[in-house]
Amino acid sequence: MSVLNAERIKLTTTKSPIWCTLIAVAASIGFAALVGVGYKSSADSGDNPFGEFTASATQVGAVQFGSMLVMIMAALAVTTEYRFGVIRTTFQAIPNRTQVIAGKALLLAGFAAVLGMVIALASFYLGQATSGVSLSISEGDNARELFGVPIYFALVSVLAVGVGTLIRQSAGAISLLLLWPLVIESMATLIPKVGKYISEFGPFNNMNHFLGNGGSVDFHWGPWGSLLYFAAFVAIVFGAALFLVNKRDA
Template sequence: MSVLNAERIKLTSTKSPIWCSLIALVVSVGMAAVFGIFLKSMISSGDLLISELTASDTQLGAVNFGAMLVMIMSVLAVTTEYRFGVIRTTFLAVPHRAQIIASKALLLAIVAAVLGSVIAVLSYYVAQATSGVTVDLGARDNARELFGVPIYFTLLAVLAVGVGTLVRQSAGAISLLLLWPLVIESLLTLIPRVGKYVGEFGPFNNMSYFLGNQGPIDFRWGPWGGLLYFTAFVAIVFGASLFLVNKRDA
């Protein structure tokens, strides 16, 4: 408990988590508002006929931009300590290094879950208010797509802590986390003939499937299988970080 409290103090005493959270909130909800306004103009002009939105439509800002900020926030919580040598002092005070990393992951996962919940709910209502089109949570997979956002944010926080611990350098860890879903998995999906088969094994592709964005990939498992796949990927990466943090010098 003392380790958890110490990590809480360090987390709340730095500015990056606050700024990342605020930017994620403002931009994600702002994108929902812009989407709603654009949709309303399309409907008013007669270019689009639509009577109902899906929950995933309202969460475009959250799953694209907000998710990136969560990863950056979580990475910096680890790599900043490596950069300034603070982690060495922490490891001297608490020899069980894995306990420190696990405490960081737990705290950041809680922050990410709360942030994801707030962003998801606000985006949900703002998109409806600005577009004039409603979302029926009881229809189709809307409830899963809405409440899947805080689950996604929680898993991203744990993943980012793991990657930050493995890489130990801010630019490298952030680049890897951002380029993996945006470039690597996207490019693999575009490979002729084999892309659709390779794409279904991409961790972020599976999470997108769970959140209602299947794309051109035909998954062999359902959306909940996609969540389990991504969760397993996060567990492997984070488990590797806990193992290696005890093997390497600080």
């Protein structure tokens, strides 16, 4: 509990988590409103390229932009301590390094899950208001696509803590976390032969499949299998981070 309390103080008294949270909320909810307006405008003109308006459409901003801010916030929670040498003091106060990193991940995952729930619900209802379409949470896959957002936020925060612990440098950790879904798993799919497997087995692509944004990729399992696949990927990265943090110098 002392570890969690210390991390809570760091999280609530530094500027980067506050700014990341505010930008994540504004970008996610704002994009949901724009999607709704665009859908309504297209529907009114009789030319609707968006197809059916679903819960996943209202969560595009959260999945694409909000998650990025959550990863940046979680990565900075680790790399900033390495940058200023505070991590040495932390490890001196709490010699159990696994407990320190796990405490960070647990607190950030809990905060990210609550943030994701707030963003998901706000985006869901604002998207309906601006689109003029009424959606029911209990209808079809809407519940999974809506409540999957806080799960996604919690998992990517743990992933970012792991990557930050492995790399220990802000620019490198953030670059990897952002480029992985935006470039490696998106652009690499254009590579002949190899691209097909990157699409099917990319962890972020699988999470998008769970959230209803899998596109035309032919995955080897259903949405819940994709969630387990992404969770296993996060566990491997975080496990490697815990192993190395106990082997390396602070």
